[in-house]
Amino acid sequence: MSLITEEQVVLDLTGADRHEATRLLGERLVASGRCTDLDTFIADVRKREETMATGLPGGIGIPHARSTAITEPSLVFGRSANGIDWGAKDGPATLIFLIAAPEGGGDAHMQMLPKLARALMKKDFKAALAAATTEAEVVRIVSAEVELDQPVAAPAEGRMAHAAEVGAGLATGTAAAETAPLADAPRSLNLVGVTSCPTGIAHTYMAAEGLENAAKAAGHTMKVETQGSAGSKPLTAAEIAAADAVIFAHDLPVKDAGRFAGKPTVDVGVKKGISEAPALVAQAEALAAEWRNDPSKAAAAAAAAGGASGGSLVSKVEEGAGLGTRIRQWLMTGVSYMIPFVAAGGILIALSFMLSQVALGEEGPIEIVKYNLTSTDQYNIAQNFSVTSLTSWAALLFVIGAASFGFLVPILSGFIAFAIADRPGLVPGIVGGSVAATMGAGFLGGLVTGILGGLVARWVSNWKVAKGVRGIMPVVVIPLLSSFISIGLFITVLGRPIKALTDALNSWLTGMSGASAIILGIILGAMMGFDLGGPVNKVAYAFATTGLAAAGAATDAPQLKIMAAVMAAGMVAPLAMALATSVRPKLFSEPERENGKAAWLLGASFISEGAIPFAAVDPVRVISSSVVGSAVTGALVMLFGSTLRAPHGGIWVLPLIGNFLLFLLALVAGVLVMATIVVALKSRDTHLAEVDATATV
Amino acid sequence: MATRTVTIASSVGLHARPAALFVEAASNTGLDVEIAKPGEDPVDATSILGVMALGAKYGEEVVLTAEGDGADEALDSLVALLSRDLDAE
Numbered sequence: 001m002s003l004i005t006e007e008q009v010v011l012d013l014t015g016a017d018r019h020e021a022t023r024l025l026g027e028r029l030v031a032s033g034r035c036t037d038l039d040t041f042i043a044d045v046r047k048r049e050e051t052m053a054t055g056l057p058g059g060i061g062i063p064h065a066r067s068t069a070i071t072e073p074s075l076v077f078g079r080s081a082n083g084i085d086w087g088a089k090d091g092p093a094t095l096i097f098l099i100a101a102p103e104g105g106g107d108a109h110m111q112m113l114p115k116l117a118r119a120l121m122k123k124d125f126k127a128a129l130a131a132a133t134t135e136a137e138v139v140r141i142v143s144a145e146v147e148l149d150q151p152v153a154a155p156a157e158g159r160m161a162h163a164a165e166v167g168a169g170l171a172t173g174t175a176a177a178e179t180a181p182l183a184d185a186p187r188s189l190n191l192v193g194v195t196s197c198p199t200g201i202a203h204t205y206m207a208a209e210g211l212e213n214a215a216k217a218a219g220h221t222m223k224v225e226t227q228g229s230a231g232s233k234p235l236t237a238a239e240i241a242a243a244d245a246v247i248f249a250h251d252l253p254v255k256d257a258g259r260f261a262g263k264p265t266v267d268v269g270v271k272k273g274i275s276e277a278p279a280l281v282a283q284a285e286a287l288a289a290e291w292r293n294d295p296s297k298a299a300a301a302a303a304a305a306g307g308a309s310g311g312s313l314v315s316k317v318e319e320g321a322g323l324g325t326r327i328r329q330w331l332m333t334g335v336s337y338m339i340p341f342v343a344a345g346g347i348l349i350a351l352s353f354m355l356s357q358v359a360l361g362e363e364g365p366i367e368i369v370k371y372n373l374t375s376t377d378q379y380n381i382a383q384n385f386s387v388t389s390l391t392s393w394a395a396l397l398f399v400i401g402a403a404s405f406g407f408l409v410p411i412l413s414g415f416i417a418f419a420i421a422d423r424p425g426l427v428p429g430i431v432g433g434s435v436a437a438t439m440g441a442g443f444l445g446g447l448v449t450g451i452l453g454g455l456v457a458r459w460v461s462n463w464k465v466a467k468g469v470r471g472i473m474p475v476v477v478i479p480l481l482s483s484f485i486s487i488g489l490f491i492t493v494l495g496r497p498i499k500a501l502t503d504a505l506n507s508w509l510t511g512m513s514g515a516s517a518i519i520l521g522i523i524l525g526a527m528m529g530f531d532l533g534g535p536v537n538k539v540a541y542a543f544a545t546t547g548l549a550a551a552g553a554a555t556d557a558p559q560l561k562i563m564a565a566v567m568a569a570g571m572v573a574p575l576a577m578a579l580a581t582s583v584r585p586k587l588f589s590e591p592e593r594e595n596g597k598a599a600w601l602l603g604a605s606f607i608s609e610g611a612i613p614f615a616a617v618d619p620v621r622v623i624s625s626s627v628v629g630s631a632v633t634g635a636l637v638m639l640f641g642s643t644l645r646a647p648h649g650g651i652w653v654l655p656l657i658g659n660f661l662l663f664l665l666a667l668v669a670g671v672l673v674m675a676t677i678v679v680a681l682k683s684r685d686t687h688l689a690e691v692d693a694t695a696t697v
Numbered sequence: 698m699a700t701r702t703v704t705i706a707s708s709v710g711l712h713a714r715p716a717a718l719f720v721e722a723a724s725n726t727g728l729d730v731e732i733a734k735p736g737e738d739p740v741d742a743t744s745i746l747g748v749m750a751l752g753a754k755y756g757e758e759v760v761l762t763a764e765g766d767g768a769d770e771a772l773d774s775l776v777a778l779l780s781r782d783l784d785a786e
Contacts, residue, residue: 121744
């Protein structure tokens with residue numbers, strides 16, 4: 001059964017206006033027995049035509065309708081030498097396609113339109129129709145482009161559940177039958193994937209697990225390379241070669257993406273890997289099926305990816321971003337490489353303090369910070385380590401943690417420069433950061449040496465130099481000159497004012513108590529709750545983690561309170577949404593309730609993104625309540641003075657939190673506030689929402 | 698380069714009328730906006746034929762990208778448009 005027959009072609013279409021012309025075309029459908037009631041059908045077309053004329057640029061008209069008077073999906077072609085006004089801005093239509101579909105045949109309708117549109121984008125398709133001299137020729141030209149049972153497109157349609165409903169009795173029946181062996185006997189596929197997220201701590205691994213489980217549930221085998229901060233165990237070349245499809249769920253560029261060239265690839269952000277893994281696996285299945293039927297796709301993709309290969313270090317810088325965005329991306333690259341050092345050092349130091357309190361009592365932490373690796377007295381832990389002494393173990397943990405903290409500013413600075421200038425930035429960045437730290441210019445100094453070193457390194461590496469020198473540029477000239485220029489400038493000019501600024505900032509933070517501390521807590525809390533893992537949230541988070549670097553090994557620095565406040569505030573939104581879905585399930589859809597269950601765990605793990613599914617559906621109500629709840633928690637933590645020296649972890653680092661009972665109290669308070677507000681707003685607005693939906697129409 | 702992913706909410710898909718409204722909105726942004734199904738080649742979002750050729754159905758995801766000043770805002774408004782059932786309006 002074809003869409004178009006010779007009876008359904010009018011080579012010389014006339015008519016005073018498009019309605020009259022449509023009627024002439026409709027009569028052909030009556031003649032070919034596909035239309036049972038011309039008036040009903042014309043009325044249906046006209047209804048559609050009145051909501052919006054169907055003329056398209058380039059002299060095309062596509063009147064169309066679903067109608068009870070139509071028995072099978074059909075096309076009627078009309079050609080008008082003088083053109084008939086079809087409502088397009090650029091002039092009358094000369095090629096007219098009347099598309100008719102049976103009522104309930106919405107999918108058949110939707111199969112015709114895209115194919116027709118695709119064909120109309122080709123110049124020779126239009127030219128061939130304009131030049132055609134017989135009806136049979138038109139049928140051949142149109143059928144070649146617009147058939148429901150094209151083998152390539154069929155699997156794509158076949159995977160849509162509703163296509164099957166339309167299938168019986170329609171032209172798609174042929175398509176469904178042809179592809180049935182493919183669609184009905186799903187093969188077990190080999191899938192591979194890559195996951196990554198900016199911090200490389202939680203999402204990377206959650207997405208990997210989500211994908212592997214979803215693939216297993218669908219009867220496939222899947223192996224995921226987690227490009228997180230724990231390092232990645234790369235997929236082997238054989239595993240990639242054997243893969244039928246690839247799923248990237250990543251927020252950082254995929255390392256060595258060239259390895260996957262020529263494979264059907266589903267490419268999404270890391271959150272999808274967590275929230276919609278089964279859908280991604282289904283997409284991968286569909287792609288794999290499509291590619292099996294069309295080998296040219298693999299070749300095209302391989303060619304497109306040719307030469308693309310990534311280094312082993314990644315930056316978060318996108319091409320073509322605005323200056324503000326780029327500066328943020330530079331800084332975030334630095335921060336993301338610094339975080340593992342903060343985590344290792346912070347947790348080691350926190351554990352050391354806990355142990356030292358057991359070993360030495362209240363004053364333990366003050367005693368333990370005296371330990372080092374260089375002195376000649378009893379505090380040199382390298383010379384005086386005793387396996388049986390708890391104090392020795394505490395001192396060991398402290399010394400390692402402190403060493404890790406010593407790298408914070410150099411790594412921050414180095415990878416900011418790396419983000420700007422790539423590899424040549426590393427030397428001026430890291431050395432500059434070390435100088436900034438030694439001068440006491442802290443992380444502010446590190447930001448400056450990073451940006452300065454990066455810019456100078458990029459400048460020097462862009463110099464046009466003689467061939468002979470080019471070979472030694474990356475190893476000698478760029479590191480030498482860029483370090484000398486940027487760090488020399490920093491030491492002689494920029495360093496001292498920045499040190500003064502750092503001192504001022506530290507004394508401001510240290511002196512901050514009472515009202516101003518609470519205000520800072522409110523601001524940081526509100527930022528954490530505002531976009532749930534977006535840029536504002538990340539700025540507050542970066543402020544806290546870089547603060548940890550400044551706090552160093554101090555036992556009661558204000559920066560530790562800020563970290564505690566930021567983490568608690570970031571846990572509020574997902575926990576509150578989880579609470580709201582369990583106390584008032586009726587206010588939420590089924591998927592939201594499911595999400596609510598996961599949000600408990602996400603919130604407890606300090607993954608603010610757990611609330612995004614809710615905010616995406618209902619941003620105003622969810623975000624406004626999230627800002628309030630998170631601000632309450634932030635303020636309370638600052639008020640209570642809980643401290644934290646781990647940059648991440650949620651309730652799993654509870655033992656490392658100073659005053660953790662009060663920390664929990666502040667968290668619970670914020671969660672209750674937010675859950676109450678969101679439930680109140682949603683209950684008040686449930687009936688309003690419906691009114692809204694109709695009002696905006 | 699700003700990017701958004703959105704699920705088509707129009708009950709009959711992104712076809713003639715919803716597509717025309719979308720193309721008009723995309724053209725009004727004055728930016729180079731592209732639309733693609735995930736993993737496929739993008740098409741010019743200001744071309745009605747291109748958008749219709751995409752054949753995005755109800756419930757399918759499309760990826761919008763735009764470049765230039767105000768690209769984020771422009772995409773947000775287009776996302777909002779596609780998230781409505783244009784066909785029922």
